[in-house]
Amino acid sequence: MTDDFMGPPWQADWTKAAEDNRAGLPAAARTLVDAARTELVTAPDPYFRGIDIDRDLPAGMSVEPVQSTRPAGAHVLYFDYGRGWLWYYFTPRTTDPQIVIDQCVWQ
Structure with a gap:
């Protein structure tokens, strides 16, 4: 067994609903979502x-x-001091760890 566990940057996938919500946000809010995703x-x-x-x-x-x-x-x-959030879960598989963003909300 090797110690080659994959690390950041992690793969991230969006559910259809989360991606649709992100796409419907104003440009300034999408920038905030992208910054939050980058941190994640x-x-x-x-x-x-x-x-x-x-x-x-x-x-x-x-x-x-x-x-x-x-x-x-x-x-x-x-993010944005609680005005928005990304609901996600992380699957820490050795060969293909992945973050799935289930909700994207900004208000």
């Missing part, structure tokens, strides 16, 4: 585990699990 796919750990691990995120961004009882389940990346 370049993070060493997309689940931001640990104490204050998301402190390196830009101002206005934070991450939390959808359910505190499922720390390895779906997470939410908030």
Whole structure:
């Protein structure tokens, strides 16, 4: 077995609904979504585990699990000081780790 676990940048895929929501946003909001996605796919750990691990995120961004009882389940990346969010989950497979963005919302 090798220690060649794939790391960032992670692959990211959007559900159809999330991509449609992103496409329908104003240009300025899409720029914010793209910045949030970039932070997500370049993070060493997309689940931001640990104490204050998301402190390196830009101002206005934070991450939390959808359910505190499922720390390895779906997470939410908030951006634009909570006006928008990406609901996602991460599949840490050895050969093809992937982030799936399930929701994209900005209000």
